[in-house]
Amino acid sequence: MEYKADRCGYCAACVAVCPHEILKQDENEIIIIEGCDDCGKCTIVCPLGALNQEEDYL
Amino acid sequence: MKYDVIVVGGRIGGSVSSLIASQNDLDVLMIEKRQEIGTPVQCAGGTTYSTFKTLDMKPKKKFICSEIKGAMAHAPDGREINIFEYGLMVDNLNIESPSKGYVLDRKIFDKHLAIQSAKAGTDIMVKTTAKDLIIKDGRVCGVVAKHLGKTMEIHADIVIAADGVESNIARLAGLENPKKPKDIGSCAQFELVGLDVDPQWLHFYFGREIAPGGYLWIFPKGEDSANLGLGVRSSKNTAYHYLKKFTANLDATPVELNIGGVPLSGPIGKTFTDGLMVVGDAAGQVDPITGGGIHIVTSCAKIAGEVAAEAIKMEDTSAKTLQRYDVLWRDKFEDGLKTSLKYRRAADKLSDKDMNALAEYLVTNHSEKFSKLGAVKFLGKHPHLLKLIKEFL
Ligand SMILES: Cc1cc2nc3c(=O)[nH]c(=O)nc-3n(C[C@H](O)[C@H](O)[C@H](O)COP(=O)(O)OP(=O)(O)OC[C@H]3O[C@@H](n4cnc5c(N)ncnc54)[C@H](O)[C@@H]3O)c2cc1C
Ligand code: SF4
Ligand code: SF4
Numbered sequence: 383m384e385y386k387a388d389r390c391g392y393c394a395a396c397v398a399v400c401p402h403e404i405l406k407q408d409e410n411e412i413i414i415i416e417g418c419d420d421c422g423k424c425t426i427v428c429p430l431g432a433l434n435q436e437e438d439y440l
Numbered sequence: 441m442k443y444d445v446i447v448v449g450g451r452i453g454g455s456v457s458s459l460i461a462s463q464n465d466l467d468v469l470m471i472e473k474r475q476e477i478g479t480p481v482q483c484a485g486g487t488t489y490s491t492f493k494t495l496d497m498k499p500k501k502k503f504i505c506s507e508i509k510g511a512m513a514h515a516p517d518g519r520e521i522n523i524f525e526y527g528l529m530v531d532n533l534n535i536e537s538p539s540k541g542y543v544l545d546r547k548i549f550d551k552h553l554a555i556q557s558a559k560a561g562t563d564i565m566v567k568t569t570a571k572d573l574i575i576k577d578g579r580v581c582g583v584v585a586k587h588l589g590k591t592m593e594i595h596a597d598i599v600i601a602a603d604g605v606e607s608n609i610a611r612l613a614g615l616e617n618p619k620k621p622k623d624i625g626s627c628a629q630f631e632l633v634g635l636d637v638d639p640q641w642l643h644f645y646f647g648r649e650i651a652p653g654g655y656l657w658i659f660p661k662g663e664d665s666a667n668l669g670l671g672v673r674s675s676k677n678t679a680y681h682y683l684k685k686f687t688a689n690l691d692a693t694p695v696e697l698n699i700g701g702v703p704l705s706g707p708i709g710k711t712f713t714d715g716l717m718v719v720g721d722a723a724g725q726v727d728p729i730t731g732g733g734i735h736i737v738t739s740c741a742k743i744a745g746e747v748a749a750e751a752i753k754m755e756d757t758s759a760k761t762l763q764r765y766d767v768l769w770r771d772k773f774e775d776g777l778k779t780s781l782k783y784r785r786a787a788d789k790l791s792d793k794d795m796n797a798l799a800e801y802l803v804t805n806h807s808e809k810f811s812k813l814g815a816v817k818f819l820g821k822h823p824h825l826l827k828l829i830k831e832f833l
Binding site (some may be wrong): 391392393394395397398399400401403406407408422423425426427428429430431 | 473480482569604605606607608611618619620621624626627628674675678679680681697699700701703
């Protein structure tokens with residue numbers, strides 16, 4: 383799972399759904415701790431496509 | 441450092457609970473991880489009159505963008521339904537109709553609430569993040585906080601977790617688990633200048649091509665601008681994708697982009713433990729159909745502040761005492777939230793065709809009273825809807 387910091391709006395929706403609780407929100411960045419199994423849940427809820435969104439919507 | 445109460449999160453849930461606790465002479469600290477309270481905005485700002493009744497506060501011009509007189513729903517085929525006229529909004533759910541009320545400027549409103557709380561005596565620390573809970577012998581007794589790179593322990597008899605959708609504090613206390621993606625509304629919104637809308641009307645648009653698993657809203661902010669946003673639950677495209685699609689041909693330009701996640705799962709199972717209460721989005725105190733939380737969060741946060749005051753005065757901040765918060769807020773809202781969740785699950789199964797048929801039924805039966813015979817005929821023509829209604833009942 384790839385995190386594109388320059389597409390992130392720091393809303394923490396991804397943090398709310400990560401089953402392994404490896405996404406943490408600091409003031410202005412998402413920190414990814416080890417242990418991602420690429421389940422894709424964070425990708426589904428990210429409003430801006432900052433998490434492994436293949437297509438470019440911008 | 442030691443306080444009676446530490447509130448984590450400085451928006452509606454945090455400011456209202458800290459305000460009430462401070463008004464009751466408690467020693468209160470509120471910490472907010474952002475450097476400015478109220479930003480970035482993650483809200484469309486629509487709320488009911490009851491929010492101000494709860495707060496016993498006069499709505500002030502500086503944060504009221506417009507007063508709303510009605511709302512229009514737009515079916516996928518473009519058919520329009522005047523929500524207010526049809527009384528469609530869930531009056532029996534103890535959830536007030538969103539078709540009458542205000543559109544707030546959340547930036548100013550949230551800051552105003554924090555200022556009221558500070559004036560009542562609350563200490564506020566901004567750019568300060570709660571990283572962990574201090575737990576001793578199974579009871580919460582403070583937070584580990586970080587401010588400008590410096591980590592500190594701050595002790596308190598009660599922690600109120602008002603940290604929003606990520607609900608990290610409740611998780612640290614073992615009260616909350618990660619949510620399923622279908623229980624989060626993924627939202628994107630523009631504040632647009634140049635949209636030609638009636639400043640007293642809300643608009644809601646439905647349809648799989650517009651906002652799958654959710655809806656699109658237009659909330660006017662006076663004469664000059666409007667919040668146009670949407671919430672989706674879909675793995676196909678992002679909320680921003682649908683926002684860009686809808687606004688592509690509008691003759692209006694954005695001056696702000698807001699994003700956010702709304703918890704649509706209804707309330708979490710338990711909102712208290714020894715030394716801790718959970719309020720607001722963190723506790724799932726949001727209507728699962730509309731995604732509206734302001735009026736519910738305000739009321740629940742007020743109860744949390746009051747229960748904190750009682751507990752400190754009794755010198756008993758155990759789960760047994762704080763349970764009163766859970767009982768009181770559920771008494772007011774739980775039935776409504778649960779019914780709303782049931783409606784949401786039923787609505788999840790509606791296709792665009794079903795929604796168009798429902799809209800057509802409502803519009804054609806507009807002048808008549810909704811007759812039983814008419815309803816039976818309608819459902820006979822739409823067996824899928826009949827099946828859904830049976831499931832629902
Ligand atoms: C796009 C969108 C539109 C919406 N529109 C409406 C609407 O029109 N009407 C309505 O009634 N509701 C609406 N809602 C819902 C409404 O915004 C929320 O229910 C309400 O803001 C919840 O308030 P809260 O105080 O519980 O949480 P939040 O407003 O989420 O506040 C939580 C605060 O805690 C801070 N925080 C988080 N973690 C920490 C930490 N570890 N340490 C310190 N601080 C922390 C955050 O920075 C934030 O300021 C909308 C939501 C979204 C996303
Ligand atoms: S892909 Fe799954 S495990 Fe990995 S960060 Fe996202 S939600 Fe967490
Ligand atoms: S959901 Fe997307 S935009 Fe929001 S914090 Fe996570 S990565 Fe950033």
